[in-house]
Amino acid sequence: MLDSRFLQLKLIYTWRMSTAFVFCTIFAALLIWVVLLVENQIAENLFRVKAEAAYSKLLQKLNDNKTVISALSGWQHSQNREQTSELRIFSKEILSNYPHISSIQYIKKIPRKDREAFEHKMQEDGYATFGITQKNQKGLIETRPEKDNYFPTTFIEPLEPHTARILGFDMLSDQIVAQSIKIAMESGKETITPPVDILGGGKGLIVFKATYKGKVVPTDKKSRIDQINGLFAVSIVANDIKPFVVSAFSSGTTNIVLQHNEIDDRSGELLSHIVDKRTDGFADLFPSFNIMIDLSHAGQPVTLHVWRKANFSDYNFKVPIGIFLLYLTILFLIRLSLKGDLKHGVASEVAQDEIFKEKELAEVTLHSIADGVVTADINNNIDYMNEVAEELTGWQKNEAEGKLLNDIVILCNEHNPNDINNIFSRENIKNDIGELTENYLLKRNDETQYSVKLSASRIRNRSGDIVGTIIVFRNVTSERKMAQLMAYQARHDELTGLYNRREFEYQLKRSLEKCERGGDSDVLCYLDLDQFKVVNDTCGHSAGDKLLIQVTHILRINIRESDILARLGGDEFGLIIKSCSIEKSVEISTVLHNAIKEFHFSWEGKVFSIGSSMGLVKVSPEIGSAAEVMSAADSACYVAKDKGRNRIYAHTMNDHELLVRHGEMQWVHKINEAFENKRFRLYRQIVQPLLDASNPVHYEVLIRMEDEHGVIVPPMAFIPAAERYNVMPAIDRWVIETSFSMMKQENNQQLIYNINLSGKSINEDGFLEFIIEQIKSYEIYTPNICFEITETAAISNLASATEFMKTLKSQGCTFALDDFGSGLSSFTYLKNLPVDYLKVDGSFVKDLMDDAIDRAMVSSIAQVGRVMGIKTIAEFVENNAIKQQLSIMDIDYVQGFGIGEPEEWVIVKSIDSIKTKCDRNRLFKQG
């Protein structure tokens, strides 16, 4: 009975123990399996975050190249001439700030006709072995290629013996990079090559961007091809960026390959970092982590492939072991319980201890990395942050724990610190943020702001449910500031701090697009300072710079905050008056105009009045493209200047004045035709002595043009066009040669011929030598020559005009200063100019009888001339009354329709016949 009871109890005990064993074993196995799955998920997420970090570093490096090459081409467009030494300094600075960039090249376009001269110049400058080379179709280097245009490398930094070999090499002859170069030239944008060998440094990529003549990139493809003058090339060697990418992984077993998608073999492999080649049996027990990221960049399809086999270190086996021990303990406790001897909590304590150690290990690891790491639970409440995160947020870990992620990691829009991002707010807990990689401003709790590159992702369990969030961010403030500085410099004028022309044109395009979308239309104001050149030439560039800075200040305080002001170059400014009618814009421009007019610029005791000419045009698609709007405003400004400067001219559709301006272009063609068909004629007009009959008679030589029908075209129809489009030097040369020829035939040493010279001619290289040569060639008696130059031409380049006059005076010629009195500072400059005659500006003479101010002006000029020993000539003398008044004022010579009309120059050998003819003309006019 007792045995039976014991057996029964034993069976019950055995059955209970077996049931407990089976139940606990299944439960423990399931628990361990779940833990391993979660850990696998965490390891994979961590791997993914690191892969994203590697991707972001790589992308950043590639984008840096765009930034750099844009800065280089922007810099190049802002220069007025090639400046290799400054480019070298700039390039060195770039290479020190961007160590992954291996070299910077400049490739210059050399037309075939310039090739020999260019090679000779380079050799003369010390590049003794320089010559343009290219790869031929067999891939061999040849030194005398024949083609229309060459694209040799003329600059490389760093310049080393092995990189110097690229100097002179025509990059367009390299078939691998040629396609990228052509696209760069045609598009004006950055292009990137497929993988190529970089100057023996290994495989890499080259980024190209073209530069063009002028300060802007032409808007259409044809113009871009025509106006290209070179390209910048920035090279990256893949091995140089490898450390940046590999450093994202603390584990040394991650394999990384960067592969060009369209080139399957090894030649398409840009970067290869294969470190895990395990094939042993253990390796097969673990899963693989594998990520392919599309990194297509500037048209080149590139994939970043990152993978590795998981290993023991990815899993925390202490927790499963703890569970197993717990399992044994529970079994043991059940056994004890069943035996009535149970001790609680032993196994649980062991497990807690293991978990604590594990947590410590993870925290030490996270504390040691350079990025800030913050993790949050499912409710976005912070449960961990490392030291870097503490430093960047200003929060201590113990203060932050349990607080909402959004309240601690305060992220703002990079461009607007007031725009706070709520991506981690409680409302967004369930939102899938994907695998976020963005740039933000991080606000510290003391309001300090950092630029950060942030990677974030939700942590999910096996079922795909969000279990938390992990954020990794890196302080990129210094990199961002550098990029911002370079971007600022590319958009702003260095002297005034205003926008530069490039940025202004961009803003103008936006303005035009706004108008096209139906928005308010803006008005473009083109402003040109009237006295800037005088200040610059007489006081030096420092004074000119100071003037521009002061005028900028005046403009700034007189415009609205919404308006856009830029310095377009030299003394030209542009202003976009936002959402404004043309009538209102005229009012605003008048305020600016008056402010400049009231401003007096002083420099070393000299005071200058400054004026401005302004052209206004409505920014509208009806005018055309942005370039055409700019052109219209420029033309309007020109009209303002043409009307006497210091005024405002507003352009309207079908504007007559502007049509005239455009019509000038037609005259250039007509002038050239007249040259070809010998349709220029010389006229002359007598300049008669008034007070002293013993003074020699002068004749002013005048030019006339016959049109294709033989009709004489008045000079004012074509001279403005000839002056504006630089044809005057050619006309002046023709006048001089023809006049000398006539003078030689006439052979009358009692007459003096006044020959007009334009300002452009005086400043033209070789013009002075031309005159001297013609004097010798025609054996001209030089006292018979008097050159007339306008006051404006003389003052605009005082030094060279004085030198020009002194040289010809030393040959025996004399000089007359034309239109005297029309300028603002006529008397100031008179003592510096070695002139023999002053021709009083006709505007003072023609109204002499009715205007007391004009009379005073003429009288003053006569008086000054007498004191300085300079003879005076009055033009526009239209009647006898004016002549008599001039006689009272002691004017020496008179000229005008009342004295003698211009007539075609025919050979007259006798001075008496001239005088007779002159008297007849006068009588005829008077009669």
Added chain:
Amino acid sequence: MLFSNNINIGIVFLCIIFFNNNAEASRCLFVSSYHQGYEWADGIEEGVKKILKNYCELKQINMNTKHFKDEAYKIQKGKEIKEFIEQWKPDVVIAADDNASKYLVVPYFLNSDIPFVFCGVNWTVAEYGYPAVNITGMIEVSPVQEIFEKIQAIIPNAKQGDYIGVDTLTEQKSFERFNKIAKRFSLMLRKRLAKTQSEWSEFYKGAQKKDFLILGTKSGIEDWNDEIAYQVVLKFGRKFSITDYEWMTQFAVLGLTKIPQEQGEWAAKSALEILNGTPPNLIPIIPNQHWDMIINDQLLSNVNVNVPEYILLNSKKVNVR
């Protein structure tokens, strides 16, 4: 025998430096036209040693042609070094400055099997028959264009100036170069080449009637005394002066100076390329690329000019006495 002869005439290889005792290392010979203690030559030597010190067994021979200007001496010196080269058989030879090319490379080694790298050769190498298959190097040019750009930036109305230097062939060539570029800037330049310090001082005083002065070198004036020159400059210097020689910056308001270390470093880097198997004629001959801007505040305060801020900010300061 070779060395005993040298000792007898008192001018032997002044400095033979062994950097590497490894008998298997490549052999590099550095031939300097001048002597140690001459600032320019020391700068080149510093550049050469900086690059080559861990890569080859380097020996140096100084021709000392500043002290011994006799033509026969120079020819003899070239012959002695040629014999040394045939005996020691270097893998590459660096020939610094004109005389090393003129008296050693051109007579004995043009188109030979021994690679040569020249440096410090003034302006042109055509007169030496370079380029040749076994020869490459760096030409020494002055920042002439940049000097005139600085003059126009500082004195916008400048018209004429004096070039004050020493009556030597090198200075004659230098003046011609300056004069050619001056015409591009519409500036008139007068040549003043002195033989003695007193003549130099007179030239300096006379130049105060001009708009600016360009100072050539002082090397070649045997009775030269820096202190005397400095007192002259301090007392009479009222016009803007500029120089391209580092050792003249104490006498000029602004210096744009060549960097001798650049010559030495380029030659040494080229030599390394050659030791790594690159044929000399595949390494281009190029001119020097860099120079320092050095401002003399004390002299500047005596001169009534406005130096633009970017020049002041990017300039080193000359040591004020």
